[in-house]
Amino acid sequence: MNYADLFRVTLPETALEVAALLVLVVDLGLLRKAALKTRVAVAAMLGVAGCGAALWALYAAGTGGFSGSDGLLLAAGGTAGVAQTGILILTALTLLLLVDSDFTRNAGEYVAVVLMAAAGGLIIAAAQELLVIFVGLELLSLGLYILTAFAKRSGKSAEAALKYYLFGGMSAAFLLFGFSYLYGLTGTTSIWQIKDAITISGPSALLYVAWVLIVAGLGFKIAAVPFHLWAPDTYEGAPAPAAAFIASVSKVASFALLLTLSLNWFTPGPWVGGQREFVEKVLGQYYQTWPKLATILLIAAAASMILGNLAALAQISVRRLLAYSAIAHAGYMLLGIATMPRYTGGVDLFHFYLSTIGPFRQSANAVLYYILTYGLTTIGAFGVVGVVERATGSDRLDAFLGLHKRNPVLAAVLMVLFLSLAGIPPLVGFWAKFNLFAAVLGMSGGPVPFALVSLAVGMSAVSLYYYLQVLKRAYVMPAADETPIHAHPVTMGVLVAIAAAVVVMGCFPALLQGWIAGFYPVG
C-alpha cells in the first residue's frame, strides 16, 4: 500500500477540502461584518477557485490509480477522469449561480458543504471497491440533505430535506445490506474480484437478493422508478442553486458509479488468469449469469421513461416538471448502461466476446456524453427558474408568462435549454440521445433493445409537449405583468455561456466526443 500514491490520486479531493475550510475561515473569521452580498460573492468565488485548483490537481495526478493489498481501490483516468472533470466544472457553475441569491445568511457554510459533497462525488466516480463506494456515497448524500434544507425561511425546504433524508437513509441501508451479502458470497469487496468469483460460482438465490438490494440503493441516487419518489419534492423545495447541484453533480457521480459497475460486471474480461482456455470455459457461464442481472435495470429504465414523461405532462410547477423529466432522462441513460450483448450461439464464444469490447466502450462514452450535457443543461434550467422565481415569487407555469417581453435574453436561453432537453437538433440534447440509442442498438440488435429504444424515442416525442408548455407561456401567451425582469450580470453571463455551449456542442458533436475519447489510452 503506497500512501504517496493515495495522496496523489486524492489530490483533487484534498484541494476541495482545503478550499472548503478556507471558505469557512474567511467567512466566519474575516468577513463577519461585511454585507450579505459580499460574503456570498466571496464565498462563491473561493469555491470556484477551489474547483479550479482541484481541476489542476486532477491533471497533475496522472492516470495511475491507487491499489491496496487486494486490488485497485481508486481509479484515475478513463471513466473516472471524465466524470471527475465534469463534476468539478458543474460544481463551479452551480457556485456561480449562488452569487445572486439571498435564501441563506450562512454563505460560507453553504459553499463548504457544496465542496465537501463534490469531494464525495469525486470519490464515487473513482471508487473500485464496495466500501470506498459507500463512504463516497454517504459523503455526497449527507451533503445533499443539508443543502436541501438550507433555505431556512421556507417550510417547503425543510419538508423536502426531511423526505430526502429519510428516503436516502433507508436506501443507503439497503445498499449496505446488499454489499454485505455480496461480501458474504464472494469473500471480497473489490468489484473486479467479485465479478470473477460470481462468474465462476454461478448465480445463486442469495446473489439475486443482494442484487435487488443494491439496485434499490443505487436506483435511489439516480431517481429511477420505483425509487424516484423523493425527486419531485426535493427539486421543488431546495433552493435553486442547491437543486441545480442535486440535479447535475450528484447525477453525474451516480451514473459514473453505475458505469464503473457496469463496465466491470457487465463486460466480460479482462479476467484473472487470462489464458484463452480459461476464458472460454468461464465465458459460457458468464453469458448465462450476468444478463439476467441486467434485466432488472432494463425494467427500471422502461418504467422510468414511461412514468417520468407521463407524470410530467400533468405538472403546473416547472420545478416538478424538471424533476419528472430528470426521472425520464435517468431512464434513457439506464438503457445505455443495462443493455448487454446477447449470445445466441452460432459463432465462436471467444470471438463474440472480442467483438463486444468496442460496443461496450462506445456505450460507456455515450452515457458519459449524455450525463455531462444533461447536467450542464439542467444547471442552466434551474438558473432560469431561479431568476424567474426571485422576480415573480413562484415557479408555476404562470410565472413565465410573457417572459420574452420581460427579459428577451432569458427567454432565449430558456428556449435553447428546453429544446435541448426535448431532443431537438441542432442542440446537444439531440446528439446525446442519438448517440446513446445508436450505441444501445450497436451493442445488441435483438428485439428487446429495439423495443426499448423505440419506447425511448416515443417517450421523447411525448416530452416535447410539456417542454413546449413552458415555452408557450414564455413566448405565446399574453403577459399578466410586463415589468422587466432583471438578473445579476454574473447569473446572466453563466446562463448565456451555458446556452452557447449547448448550441456549439450540438452543432459540433465531435468536440466533446473527442475530448471524452482522449481519456482512454489507445488500444
Add this chain to the structure above:
Amino acid sequence: MLAWTIYISFAGALLLALLPKGKPVMACWLALGLAVAGLALGVAGFAAGMGQGRVVIVDAAWAPSMGVHYMLAADGISRVLVLLTGLAAVAGVLFSWNVELRTNQFFAFYFALIGGVYGVFLSFDLFLLFVFYEIAIVPKYFLIAIWGSTRREYGAMKLALYSFVGSAMVLIGLLAAYTTAGSHSTALMDLAHAGLPVHFQMWCFPLVFTGFAILAGMWPFHTWAPTGHVAAPTAASMLLAGVVMKLGAYGCLRVGIGLFPHGLDPWGFSLLGVGSWRDVFAVLAIIGIVYGALVALAQTDFKFVIGYSSVSHMGFVLLGLMTLNQIGVTGAVLQMFSHGVIAGLLFAIVGRIVYDRTHTRQFAELETMHLSRRLPFAAWAFVFAGVASMGLPGFSGFVAELQVLIGAWTAKPWWACAAGIGIIVGVAYTWRALQKAFFSDVIPTAHELEQEQAHKFAAITWPEIAGVALLGAATLAVGLYPRILLESIEPAVKALLAGGVQ
C-alpha cells in the same frame, strides 16, 4: 453555391431576431431581400445544374467516430424543390407585408423554417436530413401559436406533436438501418448500397414511409393538416401546405423508396387484393384523394376547403410515388412543385386578400358580400388559382396529374379510375367555393349598397399583386412548357428507380 440558401436563411433568422422592435417595415424589407437572394441562388443553381446528375456541394466529416457526414448534394429533384422553396419564400414574405405584431420575430421564425426546408432538400446524409427535418418543427409551432387565428394554440400543438411523432418513427428507422448496416456511415449512398436484408427492409420501409407520410398528409394521419393550416397565419399556411408537406413526400421518396426498395416487394400472400406495402400505401393515397375531396365539398369555412384540398392533392403525390414507374414518379415530383405553387396562391387569396379585409371565412357571410364586385382582383385571382387547382390544361397541375394518372394506369388500372373520381370531385368543391365566396346570385338591396359605400375594403397593395403575379406566372410557365422542370426531374427519377427498385 446552393448551400448558401441554407446559410443565409439561418443567418437572416438570427439577424431578424436581433432587429430592434417596433420597426416592421425594416423587418419586411430585410426579409424580402433574404427571400429574393434565396430564390436567386435557387434559380442559378437550377440553371447551372441542368443536364448534370447529382452534384456534391460539400462533404465534410461531422462526427467521424460514428461515420456521420455533413454532406450536401443536389440532383434534379432537389434542384426543383429548392426552386419551389425559393418561390414560396418570396411569396410568403410578400403576403406578410401587413404583419404588425412582433414582425421581426415573425420573420425570424419564418426564415428558421425556410432554412430547415432548404437543408432537407439538399442533404444527402441521412442524419443531416433528419436534423434539418426536425429543425423545421419548432418554428412552425411558434408561427401558428403566436400569429395564427382559429384555435391557434390547439392547431399549433397538434401539428407539432404529429410532426414530432412522425419524425420519431423516422428516427427509429434511421437508427435501425444505421446499426444493421454495420454502424459505419449515415450517408444516403452508403446506406443504399449497404445490402440491407430483405426481411429488415420489409418492416423498416413501412415504418419510415409512414413517419414521413404523416407530414405529407397521408390518410388517416392527415387530421393535423386542415386544423393547422386554418389556424396558421397566411404566410405560414402557404409554407406549410406548399413546402413543408413536400418535405414529407420528399422523405418518402429519397429515404423510404431510395433506401428500402425491397420493402415494396410482394409479400407472397395477399389480403383482399392487397399483396405488398406498395398496395397498402397506394390504397391509402387514393382514399386520401377521394376522402379529402369529399370532405372539402362539405366545408362551410373557406380556408378549410383549401386545407382539405391540400390533403387531396398530396394524395396524388403519394399515389405517384407508389406507381414505381418512371412517369408516375416524375408526375409525383412535378405535382410536388405544382401543388406547392398553387396551394400557396390559394391560401394567399383566402387568407391575405379576402380574410384580412372581410374578417370572415364563412361562406354564409361571404355570400352576402358580393366580392366579385367589391374585390375583383381577388375574384379573378381565385378563378385563375381555382382552375389551376382543378387541373385545367395550360397550368402545371394538369401535366402533373396526367402523368400520375398514366403511371397509375400502367401499374394498376383501377388506381387511375379511383383517382379520377377525386379529380371530378375536385372540380366540384373548387367550383362551389368559387361560387359561394365570390359569385353568389344574391342581388344587393339598396341598404346594402349604401353600407358598401360606407365601408370600402382596403385597396389591393403592391406586395399582394407581386405575390399573385409571381406564383401565377410560375404555374402558367410550367403548365405551358413543362420541359423546363421535367428535363431535371426525369433523369434524377430514372437514377433513383434504377439504383433502388429493380
